[in-house]
């Protein structure tokens with residue numbers, strides 16, 4: 001029996017690794033449309049902030065590792081565009097067809113910008129994948145924006161606000177006062193004020209508790 005997994009981050013790689021533990025002989029293929037698998041999206045705000053220097057630092061294991069050590073055929077740049085369950089096959093953007101007997105779809109969630117007019121503009125970003133973080137990081141580096149607005153005040157929004165705002169206590173940052181004058185200011189728009197207040201308090205508490 002062959003297993004095909006679509007999506008190569010937390011859910012997809014866990015499924016593939018678990019299947020390998022259950023059956024050492026099972027042919028397993030993981031298809032990931034992005035350039036990397038097995039990365040910690042939780043670290044994306046730290047990448048924006050610069051505390052994590054390189055995207056590679058967020059990657060747990062490479063496709064080579066999975067191929068060599070786990071005998072899992074992990075393919076990146078492999079976007080699945082169609083599934084034909086009667087034929088038990090998936091179709092890649094390249095036109096390649098891959099047969100399966102069992103299929104796991106682990107393609108994650110999506111940032112919903114459908115109700116926000118103008119969300120497709122080049123200076124508007126969503127943050128979900130490593131690619132998203134890279135695009136936003138390049139924009140911050142090249143354009144040096146002075147203000148940012150974060151829409152969504154859940155954990156991710158607040159963490160991103162925290163990452164963008166240069167608000168470290170002076171003792172942690174050389175020249176903090178000088179830099180503050182050119183600082184990007186960050187505003188969190190919130191739909192649920194109480195939730196946002198709680199979230200801001202968590203950020204504030206985290207700072208008081210030692211920045212991490």
Ligand SMILES: Cc1cc2nc3c(=O)[nH]c(=O)nc-3n(C[C@H](O)[C@H](O)[C@H](O)COP(=O)(O)OP(=O)(O)OC[C@H]3O[C@@H](n4cnc5c(N)ncnc54)[C@H](O)[C@@H]3O)c2cc1C
Nearest residue numbers: 007009010011012032033034041042044079080107108128
């Ligand atoms: C900024 C940020 C911070 C976070 N912080 C935390 C935290 O602190 N703690 C915590 O528990 N969780 C955190 N999360 C959430 C956590 O990262 C997610 O719950 C987890 O990544 C979900 O894993 P997943 O495999 O289901 O989906 P995803 O991570 O979304 O992976 C899905 C993969 O499927 C691929 N894919 C999609 N469509 C196709 C296709 N057609 N063909 C091939 N591949 C496809 C995508 O490219 C993607 O790589 C955070 C998430 C973000 C974005």
